[in-house]
Amino acid sequence: MKMWHFEKFQASKGKPGEMETFMRDKMLPYFRSRGFNVHFFVTQHELGQGEFFFATEAASFSDLDNWPEIVGAETEGVELLTRLVNMVDGTPQASMLREIGAGSTPLQWDSHPMWHIEGFNSKLNTGELETHLVEKCLPYWRERGFTVHVMQSQLGFGERSLWLLTGVDHFGSLDKWSELALAEPYGEQIMNELVAMLRDKVGNLVRDVEA
Incomplete structure (x- = not known):
C-alpha cells in the first residue's frame, strides 16, 4: 500500500x-x-x-x-x-495520504509540471463520497482526458480527509476544464452530485520546482 x-x-x-x-x-x-x-x-x-x-x-x-x-x-x-x-x-x-481508485493509473508526479490540489471533507456517511469519486467521477474524468487522482488521509493534523489531484500542463489548461467535465449531461450530473457532498473545501495550484 x-x-x-x-x-x-x-x-x-x-x-x-x-x-x-x-x-x-x-x-x-x-x-x-x-x-x-x-x-x-x-x-x-x-x-x-x-x-x-x-x-x-x-x-x-x-x-x-x-x-x-x-x-x-x-x-x-x-x-x-x-x-x-x-x-x-x-x-x-x-498528513499521510493513500491513493484510492488508482486502477492501472497510479499517481506519477512528474507526468505534469503543475497540479491542482483540492482538499475537502464529506457531508455524508463514511465511504459514500469515496464511492462516488472512485466509481463515477474518476472513470468519467479520465475518459474525458484528465489526469486525476484521489488521496485519502490516513493520519493528519488539521487537514481535510480527501484530496483531489488534477494534472495541469499550463494555465491555459484550466480554461478547458468546464468544457471537458460538463459538456455531457452525465458529466454535469455527477459534478452536481459531488458538489452537494462536499464541505470545508480548500484548493491550491502548485508547481513542481524541478519542472
Missing part, C-alpha cells in the same frame, strides 16, 4: 525564490541519495493556506520510524534539515 507523506509549509523566511532553489539544488538530491522518493511544490495560485508542499513516498507507517536515522546519519543531512527548519515560517502541517 503506497502512501505519501505530505508536509505543508505556510511560508518562507528567506528571500523570494530561496526556498525553491534550496529544495531543488540541495534537499531533493540529498534525500534521493539516501533512497527517498521525494517531490517539492510551490503554490502558483492560492485559494487557502499554504505555499510549499513536500511529498515523500512511504510503503507503510513503519517507514517513518527510520526516516530520522536515515536522513540524520550524516553531518550533511543534519545541516540541511537545520537550514530548512530555520527557513520555514510557522508550524508545518503534515
